[in-house]
Amino acid sequence: MSDADLRAHAEEIQEQFSDHLDVDVEDVQHRLEQLVDEYKVPVDEARRSVTNHYLDEAGLERDEMRTGNDELALEDVDEPEEWIDITAKVVELWEPRADAIGQVGLLGDDTGTIKFTAWAKSDLPELEEGTVYRLGNVVTDEYEGQFSVKLNRTTTVTELDEELEVGDDSVEIEGAMVDVQSGSGLIKRCPEKDCTRVLENGRCSEHGGVDGEFDLRIKAVIDDGREVHDVIFDREATEELTGMTMDEAIEMAQDALDTTVVADEMRSKVLGWYYRVRGPTFRRYVLADEAKRLDGPVDTEETLIKARSI
Numbered sequence: 435m436s437d438a439d440l441r442a443h444a445e446e447i448q449e450q451f452s453d454h455l456d457v458d459v460e461d462v463q464h465r466l467e468q469l470v471d472e473y474k475v476p477v478d479e480a481r482r483s484v485t486n487h488y489l490d491e492a493g494l495e496r497d498e499m500r501t502g503n504d505e506l507a508l509e510d511v512d513e514p515e516e517w518i519d520i521t522a523k524v525v526e527l528w529e530p531r532a533d534a535i536g537q538v539g540l541l542g543d544d545t546g547t548i549k550f551t552a553w554a555k556s557d558l559p560e561l562e563e564g565t566v567y568r569l570g571n572v573v574t575d576e577y578e579g580q581f582s583v584k585l586n587r588t589t590t591v592t593e594l595d596e597e598l599e600v601g602d603d604s605v606e607i608e609g610a611m612v613d614v615q616s617g618s619g620l621i622k623r624c625p626e627k628d629c630t631r632v633l634e635n636g637r638c639s640e641h642g643g644v645d646g647e648f649d650l651r652i653k654a655v656i657d658d659g660r661e662v663h664d665v666i667f668d669r670e671a672t673e674e675l676t677g678m679t680m681d682e683a684i685e686m687a688q689d690a691l692d693t694t695v696v697a698d699e700m701r702s703k704v705l706g707w708y709y710r711v712r713g714p715t716f717r718r719y720v721l722a723d724e725a726k727r728l729d730g731p732v733d734t735e736e737t738l739i740k741a742r743s744i
Contacts, residue, residue, distance in 0.1 A: 440466050443481055446517065450571075451488050462488075474641070476629060478515050478584075479575050483586045503571060509545035510584070511601060514576040520547075520583065523566045523598040529732025537561060541583070546603030546714070552585035559591050577630045578713065580721045605720060606712040607665075608728065608733040609658035611704055618653050619697025620683045650680055650689060656709060656720075665711055665720045675725055676703045 440581040442649060444463035451457045462484060469480035504642035505519040530538050536554035539561070540547050550572075552558050570590035572583045585591075617632065624631045624638035625647045631638050633646045652667040652675065673679055678700065713723035 440470065441476075443477065447481065447485055447488070450485070455488060455491060457488060475628065476640075477628060478575075481517075481573075482586050482588065489588065490600045506603065507545040508543050508548045511548060511574050511581045514574055514581070516574045517571060518574060519568070519570045520572060520599070521566065521568045521594070521601055524561045524563050524585075525600055527561070527563050534725050539563075542598070544601045546601050549580070549582040550585060551582065552589075553587075556585060556589065558585055558587075558589060561591070566594045566596055566598045568594055571661045603714050604712050604723065605715055606710065607656060607658050607663050607720060608708065609656040609663070610708050611654050611706065612657050612662070613655035614697065614701045614705055614737075615653040615655065615664075618651060620687050620693045620698055621649050621651060623649050631652075646682060648684055650678075650683060650696075652676075652704065654704070656711065662672030663711075663720050664718050665713075665722055667722045667725065671725055671742045672700070675727075676700050678703075 436651075440463055441459075444459050447462050448457045448459040464478050465484045465487065466477075469475040469483060470477055475483070495571055496578055501684075503517050503519045506523070508520065508522060511518070520541070520543070522543045525540040525542040525547060527537060528537035530536070534554055535551055536556065536558065537550075537552040537560060539550060541550050542548075552561070568638055569583075569585065570592070571588045575582045575584055621703055622633045622636075623629075623643055624633060624641055626638070626641045626644065629638065629640060631640060633644070636646065637643050638646075650669040650672040652672050654665045654667065656663045656665050669680065676699075678696075682694045685737055686699065708728040710726045710728055711720060711722050711724070713721045715721070
């Protein structure tokens with residue numbers, strides 16, 4: 435991360451505490467640099483650590499700190515590692531898959547929905563389904579083009595006695611799957627906290643050589659007869675679409691000493707069939723939340739050539 439980016443983070447933290455402490459922005463930047471440059475801590479974790487230091491120094495509780503962040507509608511969340519305030523309804527809570535996660539689920543406002551994660555160590559009040567909250571000082575994250583927000587120790591949680599209509603930001607497409615792209619099948623992701631980058635030759639672009647964690651995905655091209663759509667299926671959607679579990683995929687790759695056999699097997703199961711897919715969009719991708727196979731196989735080469743000629 436550049437000095438200018440760290441300086442911007444330092445200035446934001448200094449501004450948050452300007453009513454409570456005589457904080458020198460140079461001191462804030464030095465603390466950030468030490469964590470990020472010397473100890474290789476991800477910048478959002480470094481920012482939380484530095485913010486917590488000043489919270490303790492000022493003797494403040496979370497709800498006493500003025501965040502100074504922009505309040506954004508959920509549809510306007512389009513950059514990772516931004517500190518924002520949001521007002522949203524808890525649409526659904528999911529079962530956490532790791533002890534480090536306190537709560538995970540879906541938030542919504544009138545512009546759409548977004549996933550949230552609250553860390554167990556953050557010691558935040560538990561959110562309840564159907565309740566509207568103002569959440570101050572949450573940090574944005576991005577995974578395969580899909581944005582989410584993370585609640586941390588500095589997040590303020592204020593329950594609001596009001597109703598909020600949740601908008602639907604999903605699209606639905608029907609068409610033939612004409613290609614399964616490179617990067618599909620059994621992949622490995624960086625195991626570092628808050629990092630979900632796909633490893634290339636065992637290396638993360640941010641954290642270098644790491645022991646990755648397995649994941650499944652399909653990056654597909656679906657032709658609806660008028661245009662082609664790039665669609666990403668995450669692990670859950672991939673398992674449902676192919677009937678292949680993560681354990682089965684790992685065993686298949688270990689037997690063959692080659693992970694590419696998983697993508698080949700998936701390709702043979704899904705390519706050339708019609709599907710109805712529904713999910714949010716990000717840039718050129720449809721992020722599949724729901725997928726259903728429809729009737730009839732197709733000639734994928736003929737269909738793709740036709741689509742590219744439109």
